[in-house]
Amino acid sequence: MPSYAVIGASRGIALELVRQLAASPDNVVFAVVRNIATSTHLTAFVTESKRNNVHVLQADVVDHVALKAAATRAAEITGGSLDVLIHSAARMEYTTMFKTLTDYEDDEKLEEDFLEYFKVNTLGVTHSINAFLPLLRQGTTKKIVVISSIAGERNIAWDLRIDVMAAYSASKAATHMVLTKYAVLLESEGFTVVSLFPGMVDISATAVGPLSADLLTDIGSLLEKFKKADPNVDLTPLSLENGTRSLLEAIHSFGPADTGAVRSAEGHTVARVVVDA
Template sequence: MPSYAIIGGSRGIGLEFVRQLALSGENTVFVTVRNKQKSTYLLDTASKLPHKNVHILEADVVDNQAIKNAAADVAKISGGSLDVLIYNAARLEFDNILRGLLDYESEEKLDEEFIQSSKVNVLGPIHTVNAFLPLLREGTTKKIVLIGSEGGERDFVRRVHLSETAVYGITKAAENMVATKYAAELENEGFTVVAVSPGFVDVSSTYSEPAPEGNIPKFNTIAKKFYGAFPKTRPLAPQEAVERLLVYIANIGPADSGSFKPSLEFDTSTQ
Protein backbone atom coordinates (compact mmCIF):
# COMPACT_ATOMS: atom_id res chain seq x y z
CA MET A 1 0.00 0.00 0.00
CA PRO A 2 1.81 3.19 -1.17
CA SER A 3 2.18 5.87 1.50
CA TYR A 4 2.54 9.60 0.93
CA ALA A 5 3.24 12.51 3.26
CA ILE A 6 2.12 15.95 2.05
CA ILE A 7 3.80 18.68 4.07
CA GLY A 8 1.47 21.67 3.91
CA GLY A 9 -1.92 20.54 2.66
CA SER A 10 -4.58 22.79 4.14
CA ARG A 11 -5.41 24.47 0.82
CA GLY A 12 -4.26 25.05 -2.76
CA ILE A 13 -1.97 22.53 -4.41
CA GLY A 14 -1.33 20.62 -1.19
CA LEU A 15 -5.05 20.14 -0.64
CA GLU A 16 -5.46 18.86 -4.20
CA PHE A 17 -2.58 16.40 -3.67
CA VAL A 18 -4.46 15.01 -0.68
CA ARG A 19 -7.74 14.76 -2.58
CA GLN A 20 -6.35 13.03 -5.64
CA LEU A 21 -4.10 10.60 -3.77
CA ALA A 22 -6.82 9.66 -1.29
CA LEU A 23 -9.27 8.76 -4.07
CA SER A 24 -7.40 5.47 -4.36
CA GLY A 25 -8.11 3.14 -1.48
CA GLU A 26 -4.67 1.61 -2.02
CA ASN A 27 -2.94 4.80 -0.84
CA THR A 28 -2.31 5.98 2.70
CA VAL A 29 -2.07 9.77 2.83
CA PHE A 30 -0.53 11.76 5.65
CA VAL A 31 -0.90 15.54 5.59
CA THR A 32 0.52 18.19 7.90
CA VAL A 33 -1.09 21.54 8.65
CA ARG A 34 -0.22 24.35 11.01
CA ASN A 35 -3.62 24.35 12.66
CA LYS A 36 -5.97 21.42 12.21
CA GLN A 37 -9.02 23.22 13.58
CA LYS A 38 -8.62 26.10 11.12
CA SER A 39 -7.97 23.83 8.12
CA THR A 40 -11.60 23.93 7.06
CA TYR A 41 -11.00 23.20 3.37
CA LEU A 42 -9.01 20.08 4.24
CA LEU A 43 -11.46 18.85 6.86
CA ASP A 44 -14.35 19.30 4.45
CA THR A 45 -12.50 17.54 1.62
CA ALA A 46 -11.43 14.63 3.83
CA SER A 47 -14.99 14.12 5.07
CA LYS A 48 -16.24 13.63 1.50
CA LEU A 49 -13.60 11.15 0.35
CA PRO A 50 -14.69 7.55 -0.31
CA HIS A 51 -11.97 5.97 1.87
CA LYS A 52 -10.78 6.69 5.40
CA ASN A 53 -7.16 6.85 4.34
CA VAL A 54 -6.21 10.45 5.21
CA HIS A 55 -4.36 11.17 8.44
CA ILE A 56 -4.17 14.85 9.39
CA LEU A 57 -1.23 15.86 11.58
CA GLU A 58 -0.62 19.24 13.16
CA ALA A 59 2.91 20.54 12.59
CA ASP A 60 4.37 23.91 11.64
CA VAL A 61 7.45 23.50 9.44
CA VAL A 62 9.30 26.21 11.39
CA ASP A 63 8.94 24.11 14.56
CA ASN A 64 11.57 21.37 14.38
CA GLN A 65 10.14 19.40 17.28
CA ALA A 66 6.64 19.49 15.77
CA ILE A 67 8.00 18.04 12.51
CA LYS A 68 9.81 15.30 14.43
CA ASN A 69 6.60 14.53 16.30
CA ALA A 70 4.71 14.32 13.00
CA ALA A 71 7.28 11.87 11.62
CA ALA A 72 6.93 9.79 14.79
CA ASP A 73 3.15 9.74 14.37
CA VAL A 74 3.50 8.62 10.77
CA ALA A 75 5.85 5.85 11.87
CA LYS A 76 3.30 4.56 14.39
CA ILE A 77 0.53 4.42 11.79
CA SER A 78 2.59 3.13 8.86
CA GLY A 79 4.69 0.62 10.73
CA GLY A 80 7.85 2.68 10.33
CA SER A 81 7.99 3.39 6.61
CA LEU A 82 7.05 6.04 4.05
CA ASP A 83 7.24 5.85 0.26
CA VAL A 84 6.95 9.45 -0.95
CA LEU A 85 7.55 12.75 0.83
CA ILE A 86 6.15 15.88 -0.87
CA TYR A 87 7.20 19.19 0.67
CA ASN A 88 4.61 21.73 -0.42
CA ALA A 89 4.86 24.33 2.36
CA ALA A 90 5.92 27.83 1.28
CA ARG A 91 5.82 31.35 2.62
CA LEU A 92 3.41 33.34 0.46
CA GLU A 93 2.56 36.54 2.32
CA PHE A 94 0.67 38.97 0.09
CA ASP A 95 2.41 42.01 1.58
CA ASN A 96 5.83 40.65 0.64
CA ILE A 97 5.46 38.17 -2.22
CA LEU A 98 5.20 40.88 -4.89
CA ARG A 99 8.07 43.06 -3.69
CA GLY A 100 11.48 43.59 -5.25
CA LEU A 101 14.65 44.12 -3.23
CA LEU A 102 14.16 47.91 -3.33
CA ASP A 103 10.51 47.86 -2.23
CA TYR A 104 10.87 47.43 1.53
CA GLU A 105 10.26 50.29 3.94
CA SER A 106 13.51 49.59 5.78
CA GLU A 107 16.47 47.25 5.81
CA GLU A 108 15.04 45.73 8.98
CA LYS A 109 11.81 44.80 7.14
CA LEU A 110 13.86 43.26 4.34
CA ASP A 111 15.96 41.28 6.81
CA GLU A 112 12.88 40.03 8.64
CA GLU A 113 11.29 38.80 5.41
CA PHE A 114 14.47 36.94 4.45
CA ILE A 115 14.62 35.31 7.88
CA GLN A 116 10.98 34.22 7.89
CA SER A 117 11.03 33.02 4.26
CA SER A 118 14.26 31.10 4.82
CA LYS A 119 12.72 29.30 7.79
CA VAL A 120 9.87 28.00 5.63
CA ASN A 121 11.39 27.70 2.14
CA VAL A 122 14.92 26.54 3.01
CA LEU A 123 15.25 25.25 6.56
CA GLY A 124 11.71 23.82 6.45
CA PRO A 125 12.49 21.21 3.79
CA ILE A 126 15.85 20.44 5.38
CA HIS A 127 14.41 19.70 8.81
CA THR A 128 11.48 17.84 7.26
CA VAL A 129 13.66 15.57 5.14
CA ASN A 130 15.92 14.90 8.12
CA ALA A 131 12.93 13.97 10.29
CA PHE A 132 11.28 11.68 7.73
CA LEU A 133 14.46 10.13 6.28
CA PRO A 134 14.46 7.04 8.55
CA LEU A 135 10.93 6.23 7.36
CA LEU A 136 11.80 6.87 3.71
CA ARG A 137 14.78 4.54 3.99
CA GLU A 138 12.31 1.78 4.87
CA GLY A 139 9.95 2.70 2.01
CA THR A 140 9.68 1.04 -1.36
CA THR A 141 10.15 4.05 -3.67
CA LYS A 142 12.43 6.41 -1.69
CA LYS A 143 11.14 9.56 -3.37
CA ILE A 144 11.50 13.10 -2.02
CA VAL A 145 9.77 15.88 -3.95
CA LEU A 146 10.15 19.57 -3.14
CA ILE A 147 7.54 21.79 -4.78
CA GLY A 148 9.75 24.45 -6.32
CA SER A 149 9.29 27.46 -8.55
CA GLU A 150 10.67 28.94 -11.75
CA GLY A 151 10.98 32.10 -9.66
CA GLY A 152 14.12 30.53 -8.25
CA GLU A 153 15.67 29.80 -11.67
CA ARG A 154 18.01 32.42 -13.19
CA ASP A 155 17.14 31.84 -16.85
CA PHE A 156 13.44 32.24 -16.11
CA VAL A 157 13.93 35.42 -14.06
CA ARG A 158 16.07 36.97 -16.78
CA ARG A 159 13.63 36.08 -19.54
CA VAL A 160 10.65 37.50 -17.64
CA HIS A 161 12.63 40.48 -16.25
CA LEU A 162 11.19 39.51 -12.89
CA SER A 163 12.57 41.89 -10.27
CA GLU A 164 9.48 41.32 -8.12
CA THR A 165 8.93 38.30 -5.82
CA ALA A 166 12.56 38.81 -4.83
CA VAL A 167 12.79 37.18 -1.41
CA TYR A 168 10.49 34.37 -2.45
CA GLY A 169 12.55 33.70 -5.60
CA ILE A 170 15.89 33.80 -3.81
CA THR A 171 14.75 31.39 -1.10
CA LYS A 172 13.13 29.09 -3.66
CA ALA A 173 16.47 29.04 -5.53
CA ALA A 174 18.03 27.86 -2.29
CA GLU A 175 15.29 25.24 -1.95
CA ASN A 176 16.13 23.90 -5.41
CA MET A 177 19.73 23.52 -4.22
CA VAL A 178 18.52 21.71 -1.10
CA ALA A 179 17.04 19.04 -3.38
CA THR A 180 20.32 18.76 -5.29
CA LYS A 181 22.35 18.42 -2.09
CA TYR A 182 20.15 15.63 -0.77
CA ALA A 183 20.30 13.95 -4.17
CA ALA A 184 24.08 13.85 -3.92
CA GLU A 185 23.97 12.73 -0.29
CA LEU A 186 21.53 9.88 -0.89
CA GLU A 187 22.40 8.71 -4.39
CA ASN A 188 24.10 5.52 -3.18
CA GLU A 189 20.91 4.54 -1.33
CA GLY A 190 18.71 4.56 -4.42
CA PHE A 191 16.83 7.75 -3.57
CA THR A 192 15.17 10.09 -6.04
CA VAL A 193 15.21 13.70 -4.83
CA VAL A 194 13.85 16.42 -7.10
CA ALA A 195 12.40 19.91 -7.14
CA VAL A 196 9.45 20.38 -9.47
CA SER A 197 7.28 23.36 -10.42
CA PRO A 198 3.50 23.14 -10.53
CA GLY A 199 3.31 26.09 -12.92
CA PHE A 200 1.10 29.16 -12.75
CA VAL A 201 -1.77 27.78 -10.66
CA ASP A 202 -4.95 29.61 -9.70
CA VAL A 203 -5.50 28.66 -6.06
CA SER A 204 -7.78 31.59 -5.25
CA SER A 205 -10.71 29.30 -4.43
CA THR A 206 -8.98 28.19 -1.22
CA TYR A 207 -7.25 31.41 -0.12
CA SER A 208 -7.28 31.79 3.64
CA GLU A 209 -8.10 35.45 3.05
CA PRO A 210 -8.69 37.56 -0.07
CA ALA A 211 -5.76 39.34 -1.64
CA PRO A 212 -5.57 43.02 -0.62
CA GLU A 213 -7.00 45.13 -3.44
CA GLY A 214 -3.87 47.26 -3.48
CA ASN A 215 -1.85 44.24 -4.59
CA ILE A 216 -4.02 43.41 -7.60
CA PRO A 217 -2.32 45.92 -9.96
CA LYS A 218 1.12 44.57 -8.93
CA PHE A 219 -0.01 41.02 -9.53
CA ASN A 220 -1.41 41.96 -12.94
CA THR A 221 1.90 43.59 -13.87
CA ILE A 222 3.78 40.40 -13.07
CA ALA A 223 1.23 38.31 -14.96
CA LYS A 224 1.75 40.49 -18.05
CA LYS A 225 5.48 39.82 -17.84
CA PHE A 226 4.79 36.08 -17.72
CA TYR A 227 2.46 36.25 -20.71
CA GLY A 228 4.89 38.45 -22.64
CA ALA A 229 7.79 36.05 -22.14
CA PHE A 230 5.68 32.89 -22.47
CA PRO A 231 2.67 33.68 -24.69
CA LYS A 232 1.24 30.18 -24.30
CA THR A 233 1.07 30.52 -20.52
CA ARG A 234 -2.31 30.06 -18.89
CA PRO A 235 -3.35 29.70 -15.28
CA LEU A 236 -3.85 26.06 -14.34
CA ALA A 237 -6.58 24.77 -12.09
CA PRO A 238 -5.19 22.89 -9.06
CA GLN A 239 -6.68 19.65 -10.38
CA GLU A 240 -4.79 19.84 -13.68
CA ALA A 241 -1.54 20.95 -12.05
CA VAL A 242 -1.58 18.09 -9.54
CA GLU A 243 -2.56 15.53 -12.18
CA ARG A 244 0.56 16.53 -14.10
CA LEU A 245 2.72 16.44 -10.98
CA LEU A 246 1.52 12.99 -9.95
CA VAL A 247 2.29 11.57 -13.40
CA TYR A 248 5.77 13.06 -13.15
CA ILE A 249 6.30 11.75 -9.60
CA ALA A 250 5.16 8.26 -10.61
CA ASN A 251 7.61 8.14 -13.52
CA ILE A 252 10.78 9.61 -12.01
CA GLY A 253 13.65 7.50 -10.78
CA PRO A 254 17.23 7.82 -9.52
CA ALA A 255 18.42 9.03 -12.94
CA ASP A 256 16.31 12.18 -12.41
CA SER A 257 17.63 12.85 -8.93
CA GLY A 258 19.00 16.33 -8.31
CA SER A 259 17.04 17.95 -11.13
CA PHE A 260 14.56 20.79 -11.27
CA LYS A 261 11.53 20.13 -13.46
CA PRO A 262 9.82 23.27 -14.78
CA SER A 263 6.15 23.38 -15.63
CA LEU A 264 5.32 22.65 -19.26
CA GLU A 265 4.27 26.28 -19.79
CA PHE A 266 7.66 27.56 -18.62
CA ASP A 267 9.95 24.86 -20.01
CA THR A 268 12.38 26.80 -22.21
CA SER A 269 13.53 23.59 -23.91
CA THR A 270 10.11 23.33 -25.54
CA GLN A 271 9.82 26.97 -26.61
Protein backbone atom coordinates (compact mmCIF):
# COMPACT_ATOMS: atom_id res chain seq x y z
CA MET A 1 0.00 0.00 0.00
CA PRO A 2 1.54 3.36 -1.02
CA SER A 3 2.12 5.60 1.99
CA TYR A 4 2.18 9.38 2.11
CA ALA A 5 2.92 11.95 4.80
CA VAL A 6 1.48 15.42 4.17
CA ILE A 7 2.96 18.11 6.40
CA GLY A 8 0.74 21.12 7.16
CA ALA A 9 -2.54 19.35 6.41
CA SER A 10 -4.95 21.46 8.43
CA ARG A 11 -6.26 23.49 5.47
CA GLY A 12 -5.66 24.70 1.94
CA ILE A 13 -3.76 22.68 -0.65
CA ALA A 14 -2.33 20.23 1.88
CA LEU A 15 -5.79 19.37 3.19
CA GLU A 16 -7.02 18.81 -0.35
CA LEU A 17 -3.98 16.61 -0.99
CA VAL A 18 -5.08 14.47 1.96
CA ARG A 19 -8.64 14.32 0.62
CA GLN A 20 -7.59 13.26 -2.86
CA LEU A 21 -4.97 10.77 -1.69
CA ALA A 22 -7.41 9.24 0.77
CA ALA A 23 -9.93 8.65 -2.03
CA SER A 24 -7.92 5.57 -2.97
CA PRO A 25 -8.35 2.87 -0.31
CA ASP A 26 -4.96 1.50 -1.31
CA ASN A 27 -3.20 4.60 0.07
CA VAL A 28 -2.11 5.15 3.65
CA VAL A 29 -2.14 8.90 4.40
CA PHE A 30 -0.55 10.64 7.38
CA ALA A 31 -1.93 14.15 7.87
CA VAL A 32 0.57 16.03 10.03
CA VAL A 33 -0.73 19.22 11.67
CA ARG A 34 0.58 21.68 14.23
CA ASN A 35 -2.48 21.38 16.46
CA ILE A 36 -5.18 18.74 16.06
CA ALA A 37 -7.64 20.64 18.24
CA THR A 38 -7.66 23.66 15.89
CA SER A 39 -7.58 21.64 12.64
CA THR A 40 -11.33 21.81 12.28
CA HIS A 41 -11.51 21.33 8.50
CA LEU A 42 -9.33 18.22 8.64
CA THR A 43 -11.25 16.80 11.60
CA ALA A 44 -14.54 17.36 9.78
CA PHE A 45 -13.24 15.57 6.68
CA VAL A 46 -11.95 12.57 8.62
CA THR A 47 -15.18 12.31 10.62
CA GLU A 48 -17.59 12.76 7.73
CA SER A 49 -15.72 10.68 5.17
CA LYS A 50 -15.16 7.80 7.60
CA ARG A 51 -11.87 7.09 5.85
CA ASN A 52 -9.86 4.57 7.84
CA ASN A 53 -6.75 5.15 5.75
CA VAL A 54 -6.09 8.66 7.13
CA HIS A 55 -4.03 9.00 10.29
CA VAL A 56 -3.79 12.45 11.89
CA LEU A 57 -0.50 13.18 13.65
CA GLN A 58 0.33 16.27 15.67
CA ALA A 59 3.71 17.97 15.22
CA ASP A 60 4.84 21.55 14.72
CA VAL A 61 7.50 21.84 12.02
CA VAL A 62 9.67 23.90 14.36
CA ASP A 63 9.62 21.08 16.93
CA HIS A 64 12.03 18.39 15.75
CA VAL A 65 11.24 16.21 18.78
CA ALA A 66 7.51 16.18 17.95
CA LEU A 67 8.24 15.48 14.28
CA LYS A 68 10.38 12.48 15.16
CA ALA A 69 7.62 11.24 17.46
CA ALA A 70 5.14 11.58 14.59
CA ALA A 71 7.48 9.67 12.30
CA THR A 72 7.79 6.92 14.92
CA ARG A 73 4.01 6.63 15.09
CA ALA A 74 3.82 6.45 11.29
CA ALA A 75 6.46 3.73 11.27
CA GLU A 76 4.37 1.69 13.71
CA ILE A 77 1.47 1.78 11.26
CA THR A 78 3.41 1.07 8.05
CA GLY A 79 5.97 -1.31 9.46
CA GLY A 80 8.79 1.21 9.25
CA SER A 81 8.51 2.71 5.77
CA LEU A 82 7.15 5.74 3.93
CA ASP A 83 6.94 6.23 0.17
CA VAL A 84 6.28 9.95 -0.30
CA LEU A 85 6.79 13.00 1.91
CA ILE A 86 4.90 16.12 0.83
CA HIS A 87 5.75 19.24 2.81
CA SER A 88 3.22 22.06 2.51
CA ALA A 89 3.57 23.92 5.81
CA ALA A 90 4.74 27.53 5.64
CA ARG A 91 4.66 30.81 7.48
CA MET A 92 2.78 33.55 5.64
CA GLU A 93 2.32 36.37 8.13
CA TYR A 94 0.08 38.79 6.29
CA THR A 95 0.88 41.74 8.57
CA THR A 96 4.49 41.67 7.35
CA MET A 97 4.21 39.66 4.11
CA PHE A 98 4.58 42.59 1.74
CA LYS A 99 7.24 44.55 3.59
CA THR A 100 10.46 45.54 1.82
CA LEU A 101 13.80 45.55 3.60
CA THR A 102 13.30 49.18 4.66
CA ASP A 103 9.64 49.04 5.74
CA TYR A 104 10.18 47.70 9.26
CA GLU A 105 9.66 49.95 12.27
CA ASP A 106 13.18 49.16 13.50
CA ASP A 107 16.00 46.66 13.07
CA GLU A 108 14.71 44.47 15.88
CA LYS A 109 11.37 43.97 14.10
CA LEU A 110 13.17 43.15 10.86
CA GLU A 111 15.37 40.58 12.59
CA GLU A 112 12.43 39.02 14.40
CA ASP A 113 10.44 38.63 11.20
CA PHE A 114 13.34 37.18 9.22
CA LEU A 115 14.17 34.65 11.92
CA GLU A 116 10.54 33.52 12.27
CA TYR A 117 10.21 33.01 8.52
CA PHE A 118 13.51 31.13 8.38
CA LYS A 119 12.62 29.00 11.39
CA VAL A 120 9.33 27.81 9.89
CA ASN A 121 9.92 27.86 6.14
CA THR A 122 13.52 26.65 5.99
CA LEU A 123 14.36 24.83 9.21
CA GLY A 124 10.81 23.44 9.28
CA VAL A 125 11.43 21.70 5.97
CA THR A 126 14.80 20.43 7.21
CA HIS A 127 13.35 19.05 10.45
CA SER A 128 10.47 17.37 8.59
CA ILE A 129 12.73 15.66 6.07
CA ASN A 130 15.21 14.54 8.73
CA ALA A 131 12.42 13.11 10.90
CA PHE A 132 10.89 11.01 8.12
CA LEU A 133 14.10 10.19 6.23
CA PRO A 134 14.67 6.82 7.96
CA LEU A 135 11.17 5.75 6.85
CA LEU A 136 11.66 7.08 3.32
CA ARG A 137 14.87 5.09 3.02
CA GLN A 138 12.80 1.95 3.63
CA GLY A 139 10.11 2.96 1.14
CA THR A 140 9.76 1.93 -2.47
CA THR A 141 9.41 5.41 -4.00
CA LYS A 142 11.83 7.53 -1.92
CA LYS A 143 10.16 10.77 -2.96
CA ILE A 144 10.33 14.19 -1.24
CA VAL A 145 8.27 17.07 -2.60
CA VAL A 146 8.10 20.52 -1.04
CA ILE A 147 5.26 22.82 -2.12
CA SER A 148 7.11 26.09 -2.50
CA SER A 149 6.84 29.51 -4.16
CA ILE A 150 8.37 31.42 -7.05
CA ALA A 151 8.92 34.18 -4.49
CA GLY A 152 12.14 32.37 -3.64
CA GLU A 153 13.50 32.56 -7.19
CA ARG A 154 16.13 35.28 -7.67
CA ASN A 155 15.47 35.70 -11.39
CA ILE A 156 11.76 36.33 -10.76
CA ALA A 157 12.53 38.99 -8.14
CA TRP A 158 15.01 40.74 -10.42
CA ASP A 159 13.23 40.46 -13.76
CA LEU A 160 9.91 41.67 -12.34
CA ARG A 161 11.57 44.12 -9.93
CA ILE A 162 9.78 42.72 -6.87
CA ASP A 163 11.10 44.37 -3.70
CA VAL A 164 8.28 43.27 -1.38
CA MET A 165 8.00 39.97 0.54
CA ALA A 166 11.63 40.36 1.60
CA ALA A 167 11.64 38.00 4.58
CA TYR A 168 9.29 35.43 3.05
CA SER A 169 11.22 35.34 -0.23
CA ALA A 170 14.57 35.01 1.53
CA SER A 171 13.28 32.03 3.52
CA LYS A 172 11.98 30.36 0.37
CA ALA A 173 15.27 30.93 -1.46
CA ALA A 174 17.06 29.28 1.46
CA THR A 175 14.61 26.39 1.28
CA HIS A 176 15.48 25.83 -2.38
CA MET A 177 19.13 25.57 -1.41
CA VAL A 178 18.29 23.12 1.37
CA LEU A 179 16.45 20.94 -1.15
CA THR A 180 19.40 21.12 -3.51
CA LYS A 181 21.62 19.83 -0.71
CA TYR A 182 19.22 16.96 -0.02
CA ALA A 183 19.07 16.15 -3.74
CA VAL A 184 22.85 15.87 -3.89
CA LEU A 185 23.03 13.98 -0.59
CA LEU A 186 20.41 11.39 -1.52
CA GLU A 187 20.92 11.06 -5.27
CA SER A 188 23.01 7.89 -4.98
CA GLU A 189 20.20 6.25 -2.98
CA GLY A 190 17.69 6.73 -5.79
CA PHE A 191 15.74 9.54 -4.12
CA THR A 192 13.59 12.09 -5.93
CA VAL A 193 13.76 15.53 -4.30
CA VAL A 194 11.72 18.28 -5.98
CA SER A 195 10.46 21.76 -5.16
CA LEU A 196 7.00 22.28 -6.68
CA PHE A 197 5.19 25.55 -7.37
CA PRO A 198 1.37 25.21 -7.20
CA GLY A 199 0.54 28.32 -9.23
CA MET A 200 -2.64 30.30 -8.61
CA VAL A 201 -5.05 28.19 -6.55
CA ASP A 202 -8.18 29.37 -4.72
CA ILE A 203 -7.78 28.31 -1.08
CA SER A 204 -10.39 30.70 0.34
CA ALA A 205 -12.75 27.90 1.44
CA THR A 206 -10.47 26.92 4.32
CA ALA A 207 -8.67 30.23 4.90
CA VAL A 208 -8.36 31.54 8.44
CA GLY A 209 -10.32 34.66 7.50
CA PRO A 210 -10.96 37.18 4.71
CA LEU A 211 -8.03 39.18 3.37
CA SER A 212 -7.81 42.83 4.36
CA ALA A 213 -8.30 45.61 1.83
CA ASP A 214 -4.63 46.62 2.17
CA LEU A 215 -3.46 43.07 1.50
CA LEU A 216 -5.71 42.76 -1.54
CA THR A 217 -4.19 45.98 -2.86
CA ASP A 218 -0.67 44.61 -2.32
CA ILE A 219 -1.56 41.37 -4.08
CA GLY A 220 -3.11 43.31 -6.95
CA SER A 221 0.07 45.37 -7.39
CA LEU A 222 2.16 42.20 -7.49
CA LEU A 223 -0.09 40.56 -10.08
CA GLU A 224 0.19 43.68 -12.23
CA LYS A 225 3.93 43.09 -12.42
CA PHE A 226 3.29 39.61 -13.78
CA LYS A 227 0.80 40.98 -16.32
CA LYS A 228 3.30 43.63 -17.41
CA ALA A 229 6.00 41.00 -17.88
CA ASP A 230 3.64 38.73 -19.83
CA PRO A 231 0.36 40.30 -21.03
CA ASN A 232 -0.90 36.84 -22.04
CA VAL A 233 -0.42 35.23 -18.64
CA ASP A 234 -3.59 33.76 -17.15
CA LEU A 235 -3.83 34.72 -13.48
CA THR A 236 -7.26 33.21 -12.93
CA PRO A 237 -6.98 30.98 -9.84
CA LEU A 238 -7.68 27.30 -10.32
CA SER A 239 -10.25 25.71 -8.07
CA LEU A 240 -8.76 23.98 -5.05
CA GLU A 241 -9.82 20.59 -6.40
CA ASN A 242 -8.40 21.09 -9.90
CA GLY A 243 -5.24 22.84 -8.75
CA THR A 244 -4.47 20.08 -6.28
CA ARG A 245 -5.22 17.40 -8.85
CA SER A 246 -2.60 18.97 -11.11
CA LEU A 247 -0.12 18.92 -8.25
CA LEU A 248 -0.77 15.25 -7.55
CA GLU A 249 -0.36 14.38 -11.21
CA ALA A 250 3.00 16.16 -11.18
CA ILE A 251 4.05 14.46 -7.93
CA HIS A 252 3.17 11.02 -9.29
CA SER A 253 5.11 11.74 -12.49
CA PHE A 254 8.37 12.69 -10.76
CA GLY A 255 11.22 10.20 -10.70
CA PRO A 256 14.94 10.15 -9.93
CA ALA A 257 15.69 11.95 -13.21
CA ASP A 258 13.83 14.98 -11.80
CA THR A 259 15.74 15.19 -8.54
CA GLY A 260 17.19 18.61 -7.82
CA ALA A 261 14.58 20.34 -9.99
CA VAL A 262 12.32 23.26 -9.17
CA ARG A 263 9.13 22.73 -11.15
CA SER A 264 5.73 24.28 -11.70
CA ALA A 265 2.54 22.24 -11.51
CA GLU A 266 2.34 22.47 -15.31
CA GLY A 267 5.60 20.56 -15.53
CA HIS A 268 7.88 23.44 -16.46
CA THR A 269 11.40 23.32 -15.07
CA VAL A 270 11.97 26.62 -13.26
CA ALA A 271 15.46 25.80 -12.09
CA ARG A 272 17.70 22.80 -11.78
CA VAL A 273 20.88 21.79 -10.07
CA VAL A 274 23.45 20.37 -12.44
CA VAL A 275 26.27 18.29 -10.98
CA ASP A 276 29.23 17.72 -13.29
CA ALA A 277 30.62 14.22 -13.23
